[in-house]
């Protein structure tokens with residue numbers, strides 16, 4: 001194919017995406033390509049669009065369940081990692097930086113701490129990239145991207161690079177105008193994030209506190225984080241546990257025995273098993289409590305049902 005020849009020698013054909021997701025689940029990508037520079041990302045997306053090959057942007061693979069059928073077309077793994085601190089503005093207590101969309105959140109949180117930039121401590125234990133966090137409005141401990149992002153640079157469906165202000169993203173709980181893009185039209189390239197100045201030691205101490213809270217409440221292992229959104233006034237984990245499903249298994253997919261909103265790949269699970277487990281949890285909770293749990297993660301790939 002002319003496209004594969006143009007993409008260079010880092011690409012792999014039929015790459016198992018289970019190697020690129022936190023759940024260790026996911027069938028093959030027709031074409032998989034890691035990209036390390038924003039200009040290259042723009043070039044690759046433009047090229048794929050010219051060849052009418054579908055693209056999928058993969059960040060850390062921390063919030064998606066890719067079906068066993070995998071993804072058709074080109075999967076671009078975002079490894080862009082540049083961080084540019086912006087000079088302080090006279091008279092302003094705010095500081096900002098511009099991060100590539102492939103920057104890994106915990107790495108960015110630690111860099112902010114070293115620079116004395118406060119406001120991103122919550123991200124120290126959140127896996128994934130800035131791009132995924134912009135799309136999902138990732139957050140923790142009462143803060144989120146909506147409170148941190150000033151503007152995002154996007155590649156538009158027409159191939160233009162445009163900076164959009166945070167309001168454009170229409171943020172809500174773990175969602176944005178960019179989530180559930182049936183065909184990836186907007187690609188997040190970079191993000192400007194805003195912080196206040198603080199002593200690095202104080203920032204480090206807050207991050208240590210968040211890490212400890214996470215360790216005591218969340219099970220380790222191959223998961224996608226929280227499976228369902230918390231329904232208004234309740235917790236998905238509480239409902240699943242009250243429905244008697246803690247520890248319930250389909251094959252090698254298991255609802256955590258520690259936190260019922262975490263679903264594990266115990267090793268060798270299939271996405272089909274995981275999807276069956278999701279559907280059982282939704283059905284049993286609905287039958288018992290008349291609450292329909294909505295997915296927080298995104299199911300993507302061949303034969304995926306419409307989400308959420």
Ligand SMILES: Cc1cc2nc3c(=O)[nH]c(=O)nc-3n(C[C@H](O)[C@H](O)[C@H](O)COP(=O)(O)OP(=O)(O)OC[C@H]3O[C@@H](n4cnc5c(N)ncnc54)[C@H](O)[C@@H]3O)c2cc1C
Pocket residue numbers: 022056057058059060061062063064078101125126127128129130131132133134135136137138139140174180186187188189223224225226298
């Ligand atoms: C153990 C664990 C704990 C977690 N804890 C939290 C938590 O506390 N808070 C929280 O909010 N989340 C949490 N999550 C979920 C996850 O970390 C976040 O949703 C994160 O933002 C996902 O980023 P990602 O780069 O992995 O996105 P991916 O899963 O790779 O992608 C998610 C979606 O974003 C799209 N996307 C990714 N990058 C781009 C881009 N550059 N341009 C356009 N679209 C893009 C993808 O196509 C996909 O549709 C947790 C996950 C795990 C595994």
